[in-house]
Amino acid sequence: MSAPDERWNPDDGPAPTDEERAEAARLSDALARPVTPEDPSLRELVAVARRVHATAHPDRDEHRAVVDRVTRHVLAPSRSLSSPARGLVRRLWPFAVAAAAVLVVGVSVGRAKPDASHPSPSISRDVDDVLRAPVRPGSASAPATQVYDARLSAWREIYLSRGSR
Amino acid sequence: MVLTAPAAEEKALVEAAQAGDVEAIRMLLDRVSRPLYAAVILPRIGIAADAEDILRETLLRAIDRLHTFHWTGAGFFPWLRQIAIHQVIDHVRRVQRRTRLEERFERQAADVMPLHHAGAEEALIDQQERALSLKTMSVAMDALNDRYRTAITLRLLEERSREECAEALGVTLGNFDVILHRALAALRKAYGVR
Incomplete structure (x- = not known):
């Protein structure tokens, strides 16, 4: 060789x-x-x-x-959607993601910049307003509602008499 | 048009699959997936992991678009093969440096339908697709110079060791490596996706 x-x-x-x-x-x-x-x-x-x-x-x-x-x-069971249905999901998926993104941004911006023209009242004052407002069953109130309103009035009186806040 | 029994069976499977019958989809894919992978995708991609991804994507797309398939008498495989070839071309475009002209040629070549009939057995589809791949490779190999072709033939087709290849060409191991490197680079240009 x-x-x-x-x-x-x-x-x-x-x-x-x-x-x-x-x-x-x-x-x-x-x-x-x-x-x-x-x-x-x-x-x-x-x-x-x-x-x-x-x-x-x-x-x-x-x-x-x-x-x-x-x-x-x-062909896994998790992929058991029919073909047209899976196709529809795939086609709509980007829109769903975009909608979710818009929602998240909207909520974030809304929280970051509260509207100054509509100051948010405090929670305690809301509670007071509710408790002190007269209870008036509406003109179309059902008897059950009137019973409820009577109980609420009674409970309010007890609540206010104890000076609880 | 009167269908042969295998073709009629395939047509019935396709219709059941289009109606959402998962078992029919499974049977349809079982018939053609192996030749699709082994004789269509892998010989055009080479890298087994990439070929597996392409097969997966091809089958998923096929299932998604099954409702768009219209029976023309050619059978299910050519339709699936078209999806696979386009997946291959998209993959090649992503990972390799290629010219638009090459891609145009490739797309034209991909439009050529295989010759087998609807309802053909897996072995026949495999045989015909492999013949097509071998022909493509043979044409590309013919464009190489003799010693480059010999290097590829010995090392890859005949699976001989580097030492045997170097000895057959009368060169050192290092020089054989260079010859094989140049041979594959030359083949790459002529051996596009078809």
Whole structure:
């Protein structure tokens, strides 16, 4: 067996630079590993190599396992909506997100800038107003309402007589 | 038009699937998903993880759009294959540097329908799709110079070790790595998604 030629063969193109040799070594290393490299240019070449290999050497067991996994995923019970319904949900989803975003912003702005023309009364005064206001059953009040109003009046009297706030 | 028994069965499955029958969808996908992955997507993508994602997205889209499928006699697979090819092209556009001209050629090529009939068995679909992929690869390989082609053939098609490949080409291991690197770079240009 003759020793391999250390010199570069001109039939193989221009002599490689050190940088090209290093990149070629990285590719050789990447092809020997199952992990796909992150470097985009290296990844593209690895993909081409694996395309060639996959075309000529179909691994039927591995393919079946992948397909079973994916089919299980896409037909999982959580995806049991009918196709048109799922399509509708997908189409409406961006609008729902946008509406929620508008609502959140609106509430935030509303809280951040209270309207000065309508000062908010204190809670205690509201309670007082309610307790001191005369109880008048409406003209259309039902008997049950009148009974309720009578009880409320009685309770108010007790409450105020104790001086509770 | 009179349908063959397998074609009539496939048509009935499609109609049941379109009516929301999950079991019919499962049977329909079981028939065609393996050749779709192994003979259509993987030979165009190479990276198994990416190919799996594309298969998943293809099947999800197919289920979402099942109600838009109209039976034309060609069967379910060509329709699914079109969705897969467009997913592949979108993926390639995202991850690789490609020209618009290449993409236009790819889209034209993707419009070519496979020749098998409706209701075809999984093995037949696989065989015909693989023949198409092999032909595409063969045309791309023919554009390479002899030594580049030999490097790819020995290393990837015949699965020989680096040492054997280097010996066959009469070069050192380091020089063989460079030849294979250049060969794959040259093949990448000619071996687009088709």
